[in-house]
Amino acid sequence: MTIQSRGPGASGYSLIEMLVVLAIVAILAIAGVTMIGNRQAGAVRSLMDELEGALTNAHKAAVATGRDVAIVTWDIWDAGTPLRLAHGDASLTEAEIQATVVNILAGLPPDPAYGPAGQTVAVPFRFLPNDVIQTRARIVDLASPQWVNALQATPAGTANPDPTTIPPFSAGPLAGTVSDLNRLFTGALNRVEISGSNKRFNTTFIIPVVGTTTAGGALPGGPMGLIVVLNNGGSIYKFYNPGARDSDGIWRRL
Secondary structure (H helix, E strand, O other): OOOOOOOOOOOOOOHHHHHHHHHHHHHHHHHHHHHHHHHHHHHHHHHHHHHHHHHHHHHHHHHHHOOOEEEEEEOEOOOOOEOEEEEEEOOOOHHHHHHHHHHHHOOOOOOHHHHHHHHHOEEEEEOOOOOOOOOOEEEOOOOOHHHHHHOOOOOOOOOOOOHHHOOOOOOOOOOOOOOHHHEOOOOOOEEEEEOOOOOOEOOOEEEEEEEOOOOOOOOOOOOEEEEEEOOOOOOOEEEEEOOOOOOOOOOEEO
């Protein structure tokens, strides 16, 4: 039997050509998945840095003035009711700080009725729907689908450990801190204070963060982060897990 070779006018592809194309597609798919994972991991760390900076700004205000400073948060991770974190002199109520922030974002001066305290209000962090970082990472509740999904096993069977089951959250000063009761961002107006005299926070709180797709969902074994502040402490603790999906899935302190 004679095997005819394709002439100049023949159509179709050889088996070798098809295998080469499939190999290229596979390589591009793997590279795409890896790139997405890296973007999410980078976004989690960047978002945590932003949040740490916002808390540090409030702490510096208390140190610089020697006066108590209030940190106030409200609303949610949504463009319709965008989450905000603001701080100002603790003589202001939550509603007064909120009203001052509305003026600031509208380009208006603080209400004169608030006196000099109104001039102390700043908005170091807020939700921005088109922000590059905030489209790949978000603040969540521990009971949210995003946090729960990030703790689920990957198709390969690896999973991120629940931080409540491992040190330093399973024992010692941080035990019991990872709870939705301690979330800084609760949706409603929420307030914590920093003492101007001893420069310490007056409340234990946490900020959970997960990496997400641009649609807002978290993938099993995706990157995660936790910011923890202790009552009567002056430190801001950051813990990060690069995710079992694209890395080792180990929690570490930054």
